[in-house]
Amino acid sequence: MMKYFDFNRASLRISFYILLVGCVILFLSRFIETIFFIHYAEDLNFHYPFQNWQYNQLTAKIFVLQDTAWFFGFVLILSGLCLLWGRPRGLRRFVEEQSLRPSRFLLYCLLFVQLFLTSLFILAEVRIWWKRMELASGQEDREQRYFLCGKEYGHSLLIRKQLNPEERILLAGDQIDPFFINYYLYPLKLYLYDSRSISPAEVGRSYVLRWVGLKNIDAVLVYTPFSQKPWQVLKMRKKQYDPR
Amino acid sequence: MILVRLICSQILFVMFGGFLHALLFRRGKSQSSFWEKGSVIYLVGLGGFGFCLFLVGLLRIRFSSGLIIILGCLAGIGWFFLSSPDIGTFMGIPGRFLAFLHEVRKKFRTWSLMEVILVLGLAGMICLQFLYTFGLPLMGFDSRAHWALKSKILHYEDTFYSESFYDSERIHPQVRHPLLLPIIQMVVTRVLGDYDDRLMKLPFFLLYLSLIVFFYCELRRYYSRLTALFFVLFLVTLPLLSTPTDGGITSGYVDAPMAFYFLCTMIFLVRWLQQGNFIPMAFAALFAIFVMYLKDDGIGCVASAIGALLLSLLVLKTSSWKKRILSLILFIVVIFLFLFPGKIYSYSLSVGKGEYFESILKPGSIMKNIGRLSKILSSYELEMLLNLPHWGILWIILLFSIVYNVKRFRVQEVLFVGLTLLFYLCVLTVVFIVLPWDLSQFFAGSLGRLILQMSPVAVYFIALLWKERMSEAGEALNISE
Numbered sequence: 001m002m003k004y005f006d007f008n009r010a011s012l013r014i015s016f017y018i019l020l021v022g023c024v025i026l027f028l029s030r031f032i033e034t035i036f037f038i039h040y041a042e043d044l045n046f047h048y049p050f051q052n053w054q055y056n057q058l059t060a061k062i063f064v065l066q067d068t069a070w071f072f073g074f075v076l077i078l079s080g081l082c083l084l085w086g087r088p089r090g091l092r093r094f095v096e097e098q099s100l101r102p103s104r105f106l107l108y109c110l111l112f113v114q115l116f117l118t119s120l121f122i123l124a125e126v127r128i129w130w131k132r133m134e135l136a137s138g139q140e141d142r143e144q145r146y147f148l149c150g151k152e153y154g155h156s157l158l159i160r161k162q163l164n165p166e167e168r169i170l171l172a173g174d175q176i177d178p179f180f181i182n183y184y185l186y187p188l189k190l191y192l193y194d195s196r197s198i199s200p201a202e203v204g205r206s207y208v209l210r211w212v213g214l215k216n217i218d219a220v221l222v223y224t225p226f227s228q229k230p231w232q233v234l235k236m237r238k239k240q241y242d243p244r
Numbered sequence: 245m246i247l248v249r250l251i252c253s254q255i256l257f258v259m260f261g262g263f264l265h266a267l268l269f270r271r272g273k274s275q276s277s278f279w280e281k282g283s284v285i286y287l288v289g290l291g292g293f294g295f296c297l298f299l300v301g302l303l304r305i306r307f308s309s310g311l312i313i314i315l316g317c318l319a320g321i322g323w324f325f326l327s328s329p330d331i332g333t334f335m336g337i338p339g340r341f342l343a344f345l346h347e348v349r350k351k352f353r354t355w356s357l358m359e360v361i362l363v364l365g366l367a368g369m370i371c372l373q374f375l376y377t378f379g380l381p382l383m384g385f386d387s388r389a390h391w392a393l394k395s396k397i398l399h400y401e402d403t404f405y406s407e408s409f410y411d412s413e414r415i416h417p418q419v420r421h422p423l424l425l426p427i428i429q430m431v432v433t434r435v436l437g438d439y440d441d442r443l444m445k446l447p448f449f450l451l452y453l454s455l456i457v458f459f460y461c462e463l464r465r466y467y468s469r470l471t472a473l474f475f476v477l478f479l480v481t482l483p484l485l486s487t488p489t490d491g492g493i494t495s496g497y498v499d500a501p502m503a504f505y506f507l508c509t510m511i512f513l514v515r516w517l518q519q520g521n522f523i524p525m526a527f528a529a530l531f532a533i534f535v536m537y538l539k540d541d542g543i544g545c546v547a548s549a550i551g552a553l554l555l556s557l558l559v560l561k562t563s564s565w566k567k568r569i570l571s572l573i574l575f576i577v578v579i580f581l582f583l584f585p586g587k588i589y590s591y592s593l594s595v596g597k598g599e600y601f602e603s604i605l606k607p608g609s610i611m612k613n614i615g616r617l618s619k620i621l622s623s624y625e626l627e628m629l630l631n632l633p634h635w636g637i638l639w640i641i642l643l644f645s646i647v648y649n650v651k652r653f654r655v656q657e658v659l660f661v662g663l664t665l666l667f668y669l670c671v672l673t674v675v676f677i678v679l680p681w682d683l684s685q686f687f688a689g690s691l692g693r694l695i696l697q698m699s700p701v702a703v704y705f706i707a708l709l710w711k712e713r714m715s716e717a718g719e720a721l722n723i724s725e
Contacts, residue, residue: 113637
């Protein structure tokens with residue numbers, strides 16, 4: 001083996017180092033993401049994915065750093081392999097003398113790099129989910145253990161107790177994704193004002209009230225997921241809500 | 245009891261698949277192995293049963309549990325009359341599986357270390373997907389707000405002719421999306437008797453397993469066990485396919501099932517190019533219909549495949565090219581006839597603002613927005629070549645394989661698959677040019693999933709490109725050996 005990869009020869013030694021540094025950078029770049037997500041797993045509110053925008057600036061920087069590391073790591077690995085391949089008694093000679101086909105060897109090398117990258121990805125993914133499970137394991141409610149949809153699920157149960165599926169409901173609220181809420185609130189009949197979402201402040205405006213009258217709306221559901229009291233049901237028919 | 249109901253729901257798909265399989269093979273004997281036949285039966289049954297229910301639903305017949313079970317049982321009876329030996333074989337799956345394990349144990353010592361590592365890797369990936377299927381609920385936005393919401397409506401309302409679909413002011417995103425996936429989910433929940441967003445993911449997991457078996461059997465036609473395992477593992481470990489959110493196979497998104505059915509379509513079309521007989525073409529037509537009924541993007545996939553097939557037949561003419569073009573025309577007529585009912589239904593629905601862009605898909609609007617092209621191309625480059633966490637080096641391997649095996653483009657099937665990928669990328673580009681949305685925002689959430697739709701075909705393409713260099717006469721063993 002040493003006759004192919006003679007470390008006394010500076011050029012071969014440098015090629016090996018390049019390859020090694022590439023692998024380490026790739027591994028570390030994956031590690032950055034794992035550490036980052038696990039570190040912030042307790043802060044990031046995984047109950048509500050749309051809240052993650054608070055961290056967008058930071059995540060963007062991390063992702064740029066990670067992408068750059070990926071790129072350089074990969075370029076270094078390729079350079080190292082190419083340099084090793086072209087040495088006078090380098091990888092190519094080794095492959096040929098081992099009765100391996102160079103093309104097959106090359107493809108296997110590439111596939112191995114792919115599997116190496118994926119295994120790093122999957123390890124990180126599994127660690128993240130494991131951490132999330134640990135964080136959520138203290139909660140007793142089965143649905144709460146789903147930690148991503150638990151909060152919406154819990155809210156939807158409470159809201160559904162307040163309203164019945166026969167009522168026509170106008171959905172209003174800040175920072176809500178009505179499509180997302182609709183999945184949890186079904187079979188409630190949710191409507192949007194003129195196909196758009198309105199803020200709680202708009203609920204009392206005359207144009208909204210006119211629309212509410214025209215569409216025979218029974219109740220307004222104000223949903224503000226980040227407040228202390230995330231939802232509020234205003235029954236129109238019972239005059240609980242009177243803008244005047 | 246839940247387990248029994250869950251198994252029953254899957255048996256319905258198998259019976260329907262067996263019926264369709266037997267119907268198509270009335271004109272010829274299947275040469276495929278037991279495992280390949282089983283995987284194809286499930287793949288066909290899943291899509292076929294959903295599609296059949298959609299046609300039944302179009303007649304305003306409600307999707308009651310009774311109807312679903314009766315349809316499945318009728319298909320089972322039909323399968324029995326058409327091909328009773330097949331049923332016997334299928335009923336013997338547990339025995340076959342034990343025999344298979346015994347054979348594996350016997351031959352285990354002859355396996356190389358590399359093969360053992362690859363098999364363990366594959367088993368690990370399957371276990372991971374199993375955990376994702378049953379351990380996690382739906383977590384992606386589209387999987388809940390688009391697809392699962394539709395299946396929930398179908399589960400509770402038994403029909404797609406309801407206010408939930410037709411009242412344009414009710415909240416319902418992308419109301420015109422095809423209904424094949426929600427119907428498949430609805431079959432599981434109806435047989436279960438309850439709406440459960442974990443258990444309804446079971447068909448995705450079984451689809452994944454079936455595809456692994458089918459893809460392995462396809463590769464074993466011309467590759468050694470080691471190389472076939474390599475390519476299968478390469479496919480199943482694509483990071484974006486493996487994730488439990490954002491388009492992974494068990495995420496509840498439609499993109500991965502569509503990508504798998506697109507791969508099946510391509511495999512059967514390649515078989516048709518190689519063999520020229522009716523059966524691969526018929527299967528390709530079936531899978532193409534499923535692709536189009538899973539997502540509207542599927543029409544682009546199928547149109548790309550048809551264009552590529554036509555071009556490769558014309559460029560690399562064989563002795564029977566005229567006959568093949570006639571068969572291709574028949575193929576086009578059949579699949580677009582089947583697309584017709586779905587489109588009639590979808591155009592009867594009103595849509596929200598900015599949801600559909602057919603109205604602006606005109607030459608004028610393309611020219612007006614042509615400036616977007618540089619942004620689109622640079623986004624492709626960033627996503628496909630540099631987004632290693634999504635793809636690893638799939639697209640880099642693809643480019644390398646093309647350069648290294650450029651002479652292989654003289655082979656009809658290689659040219660066909662390569663052109664299909666290129667054409668689909670062109671279709672996506674045209675759509676992005678006219679799309680009335682902010683591209684940066686759209687690409688951040690969706691570009692990966694759209695590229696995912698062609699990634700299994702890209703793996704198949706790489707396998708085809710290396711076929712000549714990698715296959716040896718002694719390696720082309722039969723799968724059953």
